[in-house]
Amino acid sequence: MRDPWPEHIRRFLDECEGRPAYEVLTSAGWADLRRHCGDLAIELDSLGRRTIAQRIDRDYARLHEQLRAATNPASTAASLLRADAVAELASTLVAIQRFQAVVVTPHASGLAGDTVALQNPGSEPRRDHEAGKRLPTLTVAAFLEWTNLSHSTLNKYARLAKVPTPRRGERNFRYTWADARKILETIIAQASDGRIRDKCRTALKNPPEITQ
DSSP states (O other): OOOSSOHHHHHHHHHHTTSOHHHHHTSHHHHHHHHHHHHHHHHHHHTTOHHHHHHHHHHHHHHHHHHHHHTSTTOOOOHHHHHHHHHHHHHHHHHHHHTHHHHHSOOTTHHHHHHHHHHSTTOOOOOGGGTTOOOOEEEHHHHHHHHOOOHHHHHHHHHHTTOOOOOTTOOSOEEEHHHHHHHHHHHHHHOSOHHHHHHHHHHHHSOOGGGO
16 A cells, blocks of 8 residues: 655645745646545455545545635635644555555444544554544534524534535534534635634634533
């Protein structure tokens, strides 16, 4: 299996945050990153690690979206979101490298272990008795309290962000942290009301305790 975190990819991502978005997207380094992520995802998928392959695709797409948004003079995209996207892709690649032996050699508890490693880079794979534990999530009430958004605003932008939303009458619905962040990023990118955008930027800088 190829090295998930080679030196040239590491250097390029380190440089991404400080360079103009247009310069990043038109560079040879970006072409290398696109090719590397694509080839790595294909290789992981062929090894039966589709969940991890999809994680790479998602992280790459999120970084690409933030860079494209930043090339638009009218964009409200924040540098904080770009930095977060860079960090998330980097942490995924680092986690795959660290747990490469688990990824390449499937075993009974391997899928749980390497999936959790990607959700929490730097951690060790969970033991079997921990595998069934739920990952941190946010109830609708907790989401609203954290962001100070209205129900209608949350529902509107959750649909625009294309994340799962509560069904009519559903009382125990919870947002994953990834979906919660996607909703806030969508609001920051698309909302016309600057006060709402500011609420979301503040929320992203101050995540609720369960996600820290």
